[in-house]
Amino acid sequence: MAGNSIGQAFRLTTWGESHGPAVGCTVDGCPSGLAIGEADIQRALDRRRVGQSKVSSARQEPDRVQILSGVFEGHTTGAPIAMVVYNTDAKSSHYEPIKDLYRPGHADYSWDAKYGFRDWRGGGRSSARETIGRVAGGAIAQALLATADMQILAYTLALGNGSGVTGDILFAENFDEAEIERNIMRCPDAAVAEQMVERVEAARRSLDSLGGIVEVRARGVPPGLGEPVFDKLQADIGKAMFSIPAIKGVEFGEGFGVAALRGSENNDPFVRRPDGGVGTASNRHGGILGGISTGEEIIVRLAAKPPASIAQPQSTVDRDGNPAEITVHGRHDPTVLPRLVPIAEAMLALTLADHLLRQRMARV
Amino acid sequence: MAGNSIGQAFRLTTWGESHGPAVGCTVDGCPSGLAIGEADIQRALDRRRVGQSKVSSARQEPDRVQILSGVFEGHTTGAPIAMVVYNTDAKSSHYEPIKDLYRPGHADYSWDAKYGFRDWRGGGRSSARETIGRVAGGAIAQALLATADMQILAYTLALGNGSGVTGDILFAENFDEAEIERNIMRCPDAAVAEQMVERVEAARRSLDSLGGIVEVRARGVPPGLGEPVFDKLQADIGKAMFSIPAIKGVEFGEGFGVAALRGSENNDPFVRRPDGGVGTASNRHGGILGGISTGEEIIVRLAAKPPASIAQPQSTVDRDGNPAEITVHGRHDPTVLPRLVPIAEAMLALTLADHLLRQRMARV
Amino acid sequence: MAGNSIGQAFRLTTWGESHGPAVGCTVDGCPSGLAIGEADIQRALDRRRVGQSKVSSARQEPDRVQILSGVFEGHTTGAPIAMVVYNTDAKSSHYEPIKDLYRPGHADYSWDAKYGFRDWRGGGRSSARETIGRVAGGAIAQALLATADMQILAYTLALGNGSGVTGDILFAENFDEAEIERNIMRCPDAAVAEQMVERVEAARRSLDSLGGIVEVRARGVPPGLGEPVFDKLQADIGKAMFSIPAIKGVEFGEGFGVAALRGSENNDPFVRRPDGGVGTASNRHGGILGGISTGEEIIVRLAAKPPASIAQPQSTVDRDGNPAEITVHGRHDPTVLPRLVPIAEAMLALTLADHLLRQRMARV
């Protein structure tokens, strides 16, 4: 009820605050016999870690994960898998002066309205450090998906310009998968990636931040995953994506573009695939029809807002409603995009792992 | 696990197929003492009913609801509220000739891939008639929200042109709330509504269909609703909206537009409201920060694809993968927008009712 | 949260009041492809129906079930199965005079304390008619279990004497399975059954009621069902059994008798079974170890209290706490045992069906 878990069959629970002793998670429902180790989790965490590049926050956390349960002799046992990452570089002093002010664009006020008070140190539970648990759990989900030959891939598709003009957004124009992990923007277009880095640096210099779009894909998803009514595959993926901080829009396949299409244009004709199975000639539907996977690639796009923490003065109020000016210091990212990539992958992996298991119960 | 329920505290389960004996739902978790009657539910169902206008399907269903439990002497008792609507105008003969063909854009193939076979009559469980249960349940949710002075409002914001050019979409330009229920498009701009009707009729004449955008708003939502991590208010609303057939995109507040903004532009400054409370000077965030409502208006937009059922020949395959041509007869809508309006309202109401109850457990 | 559903993978929701228009249920999560029809459900309902014999209530309800969804051409489709039984013989006039009095042993007071008011007609939601939905859902569960060669069997093991002396309870001494459905007590010992009937008739003549014990068994349960910590098989069965009205005690295998045993006596030695598998030489454990089925017969016993509705005057209070005398007229059973038999079978079947499906997710 308090919403710190996601998934029904493959279920992740995260816990921990930015400046508490540790952050972590529990994965419940992972089948027994899956080969997994701390190195697999660590590799995933290293991809989301801060302090990676000049486009990211300067907080230095090694983020070393320990598996505390559920794995024996290199394999999952069917018992819950608890994982912990201790916080080592928390600097609460940055937050002390502004603990009674509401940072614009942040959860400070709404959290107070809900709970009466909050752990204000580093954003507390609302910190991006909460996503460590997601990425750790997602690594296990990805290992499970790999046993069924599914792969997840995400990348920075577009970066805003800060002009407020939609047409000016920088979009990746070429897609070179190998390029993604080679540049710090995780953009599949090397040339565009360079321009993106320049924009991010300019935003940082002007004490500002930029939004953008991440695209996530799943390949090898068998047809039949997803439940046809409320737990449609796009509904559960949609929820997973909207649970990531900073996401303001989610779309599948043609997405908002369908508003401009006729049915005769938008429908993807069914065809016999070379392997004899059924497929579609095009993939405007984005891999899901009627809430159930079709076997085509699942395609999701996420709109990420510019990070709310900016180092320039903003007007706000304090807890009592008195007007105030606030300047948010601390170590913040001028864009979340590169770090959003592994988080979005984790959320898609978690959702697909859940539905992969649930699908086992569909037929007598 | 099979996904026919939504909500945790206020929980709706729907059941029923398009051409089965009936469709219906159960609402579990509605508090005792809420004044409600069949007339309240009927009013809501009448708004979503087909056969309402020249822009909708010709199937003639009275959709008379019966409350079978959970209400005594005009008030809810705390027991589950079961509601049923019998199907009276099902014509399965339209579907018999195409029962082994996969209709493009529909759930036929993916349902077969999941379950091995399906009730092919009228789309079976995947029919839009399933949404009757949503609207019936949503009417109870709205009654509950009304006790806390919350209102839900939806309308057709935009209709596609079928040209495939995004820039050509017809958007409502003026907002006159009173206008919404006066025109058959449920568009708040009377002049634009007229143009929309012309487009829909043209699409019908060319045996085609059109997509568009619906906007949904909630007013009077108290700050504090939503759970801060996976059950963020936008995550649960996002899931609810993506569970509606035909929805390919969902966005909040500025939505995908945030990709173009700087943090300094996008952050909404906190201010003291005239009533002494805390609010924001603008509402680009769409009423939710950190997954928790802020007290500002909640604003959601949904992209609806053009209905997949079109009366022109399309290429497809049969169950064995053999190429075939299909023409989908039956009584279909050339656009879902006007009927999507009450469904979207219902889904937002259900989600808010759920979180309104859950919020009661936030503090000692 | 409001507790009208049970099961996670195979999930039953019941609804309906004794004197409302109908009672019914929805089964969600039943796999597709299970052969089932109204006749299967009806047969189960006929076994629990009132008015069957001189040891049961005189209310005459045909209890005709209709399947409203989820079954197509004789098989489940994977969609939720809604079932309804209309109430036809409700006589609320018996309850009108006592609607403001709290019947001893009933839920009247505690329901008022919870919800503020109640549907007082025939016990409302707390009526034994609620169990119609359980038996209907249980019939589907039993059909699913039968596909895996599991059988459920229950019977009256013991009937109280009303003397308050435990040693005087009448226990079945011989076990003849064929006898169970031949006598109105559903006791596997024909001679004891006769004595039981005499006792029940004597209790009815003295305007009183009797308690007793029902035993339930499951055969053919494969080893491996149940989850090892909170959802131990005995925990979920225990919950299912304690959710039946009138049950005050539940025990497995040796049950409370284990308190008198040494470990060396109580442990069942493991042996190789004739079929090569592993079994136990004795079955004091009752078919479950560590919360997981062992493959041995599951054995559960339920203690049922004497029905609270008795036709003699009792002292009580009214809603305002004023002392009063109450005589509960209406048509009541002097013992619940024979009707408890199919209800207990249903609850065990529902729980095993749930764990049978859940077990599919245990291994990679």
Added chain:
Amino acid sequence: MAGNSIGQAFRLTTWGESHGPAVGCTVDGCPSGLAIGEADIQRALDRRRVGQSKVSSARQEPDRVQILSGVFEGHTTGAPIAMVVYNTDAKSSHYEPIKDLYRPGHADYSWDAKYGFRDWRGGGRSSARETIGRVAGGAIAQALLATADMQILAYTLALGNGSGVTGDILFAENFDEAEIERNIMRCPDAAVAEQMVERVEAARRSLDSLGGIVEVRARGVPPGLGEPVFDKLQADIGKAMFSIPAIKGVEFGEGFGVAALRGSENNDPFVRRPDGGVGTASNRHGGILGGISTGEEIIVRLAAKPPASIAQPQSTVDRDGNPAEITVHGRHDPTVLPRLVPIAEAMLALTLADHLLRQRMARV
């Protein structure tokens, strides 16, 4: 689905194996603002700790708890509370020689049947060390209940004699609450406690173990807790109790004794209480009617089997079904009763805390 969580509103998840790095738990759904600290948890853990006395196992574990999240400045924040206890005294060498043998009365075989293999060190996930998470979570539940003036109390009611004769069981005859924590049996009758200790020592000397009965009570429970159908208060308590290792029977109030009573004897008359509220003149019902608390004391009894780990040779089979003799060394309790007391209290507290929160949603 994998059953490592319990509770819906107040939800505990435990994780960890006997000889893994640590055991722990997460409490999700605890309201904000509850005063709690590590000392409160530690006090509860110290009560369940092994190595406490001559009637308990010799494993020496300090069981120091750390709160890793969810508490800020001495109060819960509404975020999940993660707690960890590192294992320090695990001696897996005792288990190595018997890792391929199935210990009679243990989960070894059924776990293998479910998952294909198991962490055999010290019982792995099936170890009593799993209950550390329950007691830690229960301590928070008790703190929450205390804010509503509820108290939980458990004690050893009876110890078996090992003769197999039920009539020979040693029952506490006098009830002196202050005595409970004074003797190592946690029995409220000092004289009987002495006899119990003698029996336990005799059992240990003969390399055997003894069963018994624990009684648990809750006082100050307001009327209205519990949901009337499947989540009856006794159903959820019953599940919680049956989830404790070694429990073979659970009963409420008169329990199995109701089988011997007439309705006229068993019904508790309602009366006006001195404070003006409604109560019952007697409490045979054990504090719950119709699944909902009445305000009377809740009374539950648990039958605990004699511990399965005994140091004498037993006959069994190995993983391949080959006959074998096994002697279980290690550090085991000849009776679980004294340590069962705090565990049973924790499970009752967890269940009541859950229903206390759920009750907040019962009325508009």
